[in-house]
Amino acid sequence: MLMLLDLIPRKKPDVDALTKKRDIPALIRALSFRDPSIQTAAIHALGDIGPEAVSPLLLALKKKNRYLRLGAIGALAEIRDAGAVPALSAMMNDPGSEVRWQAAIALGEMGSPEAVEPLLAGLEDPDKYVRHGSAISLAKNGYTPSHETGWAWYYAALQDWDKLRALKASALAPLQNLLRDTDRDVRVRAVRALGDIGERDAGPALIRSLSDADREVRWEAVLASRKCGVPPIYLPRGVYQRPRIKKNPLIAGFLNFMLPGLGYGYLGKWWGIMIFQIDITVTVWMFKAEGETNTYLVLFPLYFLLAVHAWYLARNMPEEPA
């Protein structure tokens, strides 16, 4: 989707000319340009310049612009200077998931043993792209897990569900970590795998998943809980604690009293805004014809009725099925 800021015209940088001039600051600025072809060209240009560009690129990693940070990491990955590893490792804690993903991929390009530790931490990232990037980079760096739990984290990052099932109890911790994923499909499959493994230790995590925001995750958690020995009497309360999207009757009533029609709008009724506009028009005309006091004497009881109606509608709105 076109963003509002994209409408502001910005001069396209001539990456070829900048490369010939070896204008590192300008090439770094070009990394923040939201055109992938220009960003990629700038990354390659900085990669060709080599170690000379490393220091300014490390400074660029501290900038607030996310595209600039992404581009700078890409350029550092092309240069493959071992001195950049600590800075790239620090980027594995960036708040932006794409930046962490890019950092994980870049660490894989460095071929440095120092990269292994942050990449292992990346296997526990809540974002599936970061986990996947970390697993691929670990393999590129020749890392082999020394124990079953290590393999489980690796397979969880690659979403290899069959291998995770085969690892049984060793896979519990990484599978429970996947229950934090923002992707509901990942959570569904993790819950299903926990159920197939059938370990009682998975019970507390499954009880938490009973109140997941997603309906399918909740249902899979019910099925998995049964397989993991969770007493069935615990299930209804678990599901009851799910987040609910229910309109507040008091808010609906208050809005309809103060701004008649907007209470209906709050409840998702398309005609609420029409009532609001009709009310404004009628109020203005009545003010002119009848004066302020008479207008309010007529309209306030009506507003009160509309408020009660909106309150009643909200109170009786059917809830989304569990």
Place this chain on the structure above:
Amino acid sequence: MSRTSGPGLPVSDIGRLKEAGETRSLIRLLNSTDPRIQWQAAEALGTCGKMAVPLLLEALRSPSVPVRLGVTEALGMIRDPDALSPLVTVLDHDRSLEVRWAAVIALGEMGSAEAVPSVVPVLREPDRYLRFGAAITLGRLGWEPGDTAENAYLLIARQDWEQVRKLGAAAIPYLHELSRDRDPATREAIASVLGQIGDRHAQAACRNALRDRDPRVRWRAVLASMNCGLPSHDLPLMVAGRERTGPDPAAAALLNFLFLGIGYNYLGKWWGFPVFMTYMSVLVLAQLALGPFLPYLIAYPVTAVLGIHTYYLAERMSDF
């Protein structure tokens, strides 16, 4: 398995309340805003024994869902036969799905075969959680289905679709009945099984599924209908007859005609509101200059054209 202890109230405090026989206080804790305290209080009540039953039965009438839920759980754990009939009443009449679900499971915990006649009809409920709970309870009570219908309902409640498919055409009436389930994933699974059974008697159920509100169910029904012998040229007509979930074109047009911009806003266009505000400002200024009616005479032909534009815009917004 022990439930997670919460930081709000130490487990030892809840234990002290239990030892002091403070059943009322424990019941009040069921209404705590901290779910972990609710868990602990319900568990403590479940170990209070028969002397707590009268107060628990009284609390079944509480307006609070967490209280009724916790009390139902506790009654299931205490297993007092006096609670059987009240739990059946909760199962039949409570407004909360979760409380009814807890009641059906609690009846299983009590282990009394007297509950069976009240639980069997739950297999036909339009909610998968209730049906699943009933299947667990009936299994605990050693109930066996007496005929094909009961067997089909039980298998559907367990969501054992492979076994349902093996029942063949005999399962169709029951699948058709339960295709009114509130959950689209279940309706999708039912449509899928109907297609696998592939019998002409499933056509009525497929027709219903083709008009489902959920696109995944409709798609599954299209695939199933082919196997059930529905003429393929009928499918688009049936799908087109579904209840629309997207924006209403007439509503969008009316809004844009009367309040230019709000129709676009209704269709999810962020710029609809600025258009509306501009329109209203121009209209008010024109009214100040030209009087109250002439601006409307000029504005309405314009907004009528834009109303028609909104109508077609909304129509193109497919809800497939």
